[in-house]
Every structure is written in C-alpha cells, then in structure tokens.
Amino acid sequence: MRNVRLFCINLLGLCFLFSNSQTEGCGDSGSLPPKPNISHFSDKQSLGLSWPRNQGASERNVYEIQISRTENHAIIYNRNVSISAGDSAQYTWTWLSDLPLECVDHSVRMRSFCHQTGPSPWSNWITNHGTKARDKFKIFPSQSVLKEGSNVMFCCVAPVGVNITSITLRGIPYPLLNIGDGVKAILVSNLAIPTNLIKILSVTCTDSAGKTSSVGKFVSCKFIT
Structure with a gap:
C-alpha cells in the first residue's frame, strides 16, 4: 500500500511539473x-x-x-x-x-x-488604408506595365457621392463588383497583349452623370518582379 501511495504522489508531482512547464512554455x-x-x-x-x-x-x-x-x-x-x-x-x-x-x-x-x-x-x-478620391476617379493597379496571361482586378475609386456605373477595358464593359462605398472593380482573366499597333489597354470608368476617366496600361510577356 505504501508503494502505491508513493507512486500516486510521484505521479501527481510529475503532472504538476508538466502542467506548469506547459503554461510557462506558452509565455x-x-x-x-x-x-x-x-x-x-x-x-x-x-x-x-x-x-x-x-x-x-x-x-x-x-x-x-x-x-x-x-x-x-x-x-x-x-x-x-x-x-x-x-x-x-x-x-x-x-x-x-x-x-x-x-x-x-x-x-x-x-x-x-x-x-x-x-x-x-x-x-x-x-x-x-486605401486611397480616397477627392475631385476625380482613381484607377488601380497603378503599375503601367502588366503581365500577359495574368488575372487582374481593376478598381475605380470615386469621390464621395459619385456612383460608378461602368468600367470598360478597351471599350468592352465588364460585370461590376461592388467592393465598398464609392469603389467598384472588374476582373479580367488571362490578360492579352493587344494586337493593334499601339500596345496599350485603356481602362475607363464612367459615373451616373456620364463623366469618364481613363488610364492606359501596357501588357508585356516579360515581367520584372
């Protein structure tokens, strides 16, 4: 019986030490x-x-x-x-x-x-924090050169109270994604290099009053990371 009691006491002591070390190990x-x-x-x-x-x-x-x-x-x-x-x-x-x-x-x-x-x-x-537009649209991404074959989300940030009605790429409208107050975006999959002479993609945002803002983006098969 005495040996059993000693075993139990030692076991409880080990459990206490293990529990204490676990707590200390957590910091x-x-x-x-x-x-x-x-x-x-x-x-x-x-x-x-x-x-x-x-x-x-x-x-x-x-x-x-x-x-x-x-x-x-x-x-x-x-x-x-x-x-x-x-x-x-x-x-x-x-x-x-x-x-x-x-x-x-x-x-x-x-x-x-x-x-x-x-x-x-x-x-x-x-x-x-994201960018706030004051008097005109802000269009992102800000890079002037984008990678061919990539999937890109373009967003348009409008001044307070302005409602964005469309975002187009090379004049083609894409489904609008509602991101937040005054912010809408489009998703363009498998970005391609334009076949026309000037290799620029034009991204245009239009509001409910018909006002527009555009930026040009180059697409390259070589992309520096």
Missing part, C-alpha cells in the same frame, strides 16, 4: 493577444504581417489570422498558420491580395492557440 501567447505590425507592398499587392515572439513561446503554437475589407470589416480571409521564427525574435507572414491594396481599406487581426488549446483574445484590428 503570454496563451492568455494575451499577439501584437502585430502591418506593412504593405503595392507593387506586389501584398500585406506583410510581423509580431514579436513571446518569451517561452513554442514553435508548435498556431495563429489564426483574419483579413477584412472596408470599414465594416467584411472578412475575406481566415486561416490558421504555424510559423517558425527560427533565430529571429519576430514572426513574419505575407498575404497576397487579388485586389490592389489602394482600392479599399484592408485590416488584419490575429489570435494564438497555445499548444493547440484554447485561443487567446483577438488582437485589435490594424488597417492598411
């Missing part, structure tokens, strides 16, 4: 929300996210990341990621957007799952 990540920073790269249409590695955090930690568009935070992306920080004190992660980042606000928030147990609270939303 703050199991109870406090991460503190992310956001950066953007307009030429690549990507958002970069970084956040500090908490003391004692495990490489097994999982982070849930949400990305939203517009001021209403409409969720467009939700994913769990497990990232190695290596020797760095920071985790880094990159998200590629199908829509030019200038078109509308993009916000990010995240939370951690310590040892894949319960989640921490969500971090605050951090926002990469």
